[in-house]
Amino acid sequence: MPQAKTFKFAAPAATDLPDDYSRLSQLLSVDVTDELNLAEHISAGLPLDVVSMLTNAGIKRSEIISLVAPARTLQHRQSKGEPLNPEESERAVRLARIITQAESVFGDRTDAITWLRRSLLRFNGKSPLDMLRTDVGCRLVENYLIEIDEGYAA
Secondary structure, eight states: OOOOOOOOOOOOOGGGSOHHHHHHHHHHTSOOOSHHHHHHHHHHOOOTHHHHHHHHTTOOHHHHHHHTOOHHHHHHHHHHTOOOOHHHHHHHHHHHHHHHHHHHHHSSHHHHHHHHHSOOGGGTTOOHHHHTTSHHHHHHHHHHHHHHHHTOOO
16 A cells, blocks of 8 residues: 655745745735735734835835825824724735835836836836726736746836
8 A cells, every 4th residue: 555645734934935925024014924824914904014114115105095095094093003904904915015026026126116106008007006906907917027027028
């Protein structure tokens, strides 16, 4: 009878994490080890520190207000010491993932942020940041970044 294979199911060590998870952890102010862990953070609500981290990464406050949560909501959460709710957390993750992916493609955060703000014909004159308002728009930006990275897009 053949020997059954055994599999070890253990969380990867911090040094084994993909670079994207490491950068995502920095932007989100939480330790991200895998997709399930990320989903749990989103459900629990990300800490409000994520707003500062995204701002430090080069995202303007007006962009955060437009893409994550209204200014009044952020102000309320700060005064009450509350985290973002799951929907706001999901939008913050969407933004952080695209920043991380663009940074990986362009090799530099400044270049990535500049590209994210650029109006593109591919998106009918909208910027990639504008496209992040919806999940479908985000997937279009992700796909375009993959095309750029693989040399299919000019």
